[in-house]
Amino acid sequence: MSASLTGRRVLVTAGPTFEDLDPVRFLGNRSSGKMGFAIAAAAQRAGADVVLVAGPVHLPTPAGVRRVDVRSAAQMHAAVFDALPADIYIGAAAVADFTPAQIAPSKIKKRPGEDGLDLHLVRTRDILADVAVANPRPQLVVGFAAETDDVDANARGKLAAKRVDLVAANRVGLKGSGFESDDNTLLVHDAAGHVQLGPASKAEIADRLVALVAARLSQESR
Ligand code: CTP
Numbered sequence: 476m477s478a479s480l481t482g483r484r485v486l487v488t489a490g491p492t493f494e495d496l497d498p499v500r501f502l503g504n505r506s507s508g509k510m511g512f513a514i515a516a517a518a519q520r521a522g523a524d525v526v527l528v529a530g531p532v533h534l535p536t537p538a539g540v541r542r543v544d545v546r547s548a549a550q551m552h553a554a555v556f557d558a559l560p561a562d563i564y565i566g567a568a569a570v571a572d573f574t575p576a577q578i579a580p581s582k583i584k585k586r587p588g589e590d591g592l593d594l595h596l597v598r599t600r601d602i603l604a605d606v607a608v609a610n611p612r613p614q615l616v617v618g619f620a621a622e623t624d625d626v627d628a629n630a631r632g633k634l635a636a637k638r639v640d641l642v643a644a645n646r647v648g649l650k651g652s653g654f655e656s657d658d659n660t661l662l663v664h665d666a667a668g669h670v671q672l673g674p675a676s677k678a679e680i681a682d683r684l685v686a687l688v689a690a691r692l693s694q695e696s697r
């Protein structure tokens with residue numbers, strides 16, 4: 476029998492962030508938001524009270540889920556901390572690591588003779604790492620690791636570095652998994668090891684991830 480999340484507050488982030496360069500341009504990434512939206516829907520089906528903080532995506536809001544739309548990494552950070560406290564945090568968003576140091580107030584124009592443009596970017600705040608040390612801290616903090624190489628080693632590294640309970644690692648850039656696809660395979664790491672979910676549809680993977688999280692939470696609460 477799968478554990479239920481009745482009465483639990485679950486906070487999920489999903490999608491990319493867009494970092495504006497000027498009034499008409501931005502830096503983004505290929506995240507579709509599908510995995511995070513599927514997780515929000517699965518948590519809602521499991522009985523949780525779900526808040527979904529979504530970057531710019533064109534996806535319908537899952538039934539019964541409260542959705543907060545944001546654009547940039549800074550806005551996502553603020554929306555997440557507005558929505559806390561939560562029992563479970565699942566950071567599925569592909570948050571920009573860097574953002575332009577300044578947003579140009581007018582469209583950046585090319586000038587005759589200029590053969591390039593240097594962009595100065597600064598680091599964004601790490602939402603996941605900040606949630607993992609928030610007070611009160613969610614009982615379970617789940618991160619994602621989107622990797623093109625060394626998926627396992629990188630996921631284990633993130634587990635320790637960010638003090639999170641679980642890291643769901645995702646190989647991106649391959650056909651049939653990752654950002655834009657409807658199917659996925661996740662390797663879910665904790666301090667003890669990992670389990671593989673899928674390959675399966677993102678809806679199926681989301682149900683299994685939520686079941687895993689619910690089981691862990693009920694174990695810890697015992
Ligand atoms: N994350 C975050 N805030 C950021 C950057 C990342 O909350 N500013 C979260 C993501 O939502 C994800 C996890 O951190 O849950 C890992 O993201 P990923 O991009 O795979 O790793 P990073 O830690 O950013 O490291 P790198 O991109 O250098 O591999």
Ligand code: CA
Binds near residue numbers: 570571572
């Ligand atoms: Ca990153």
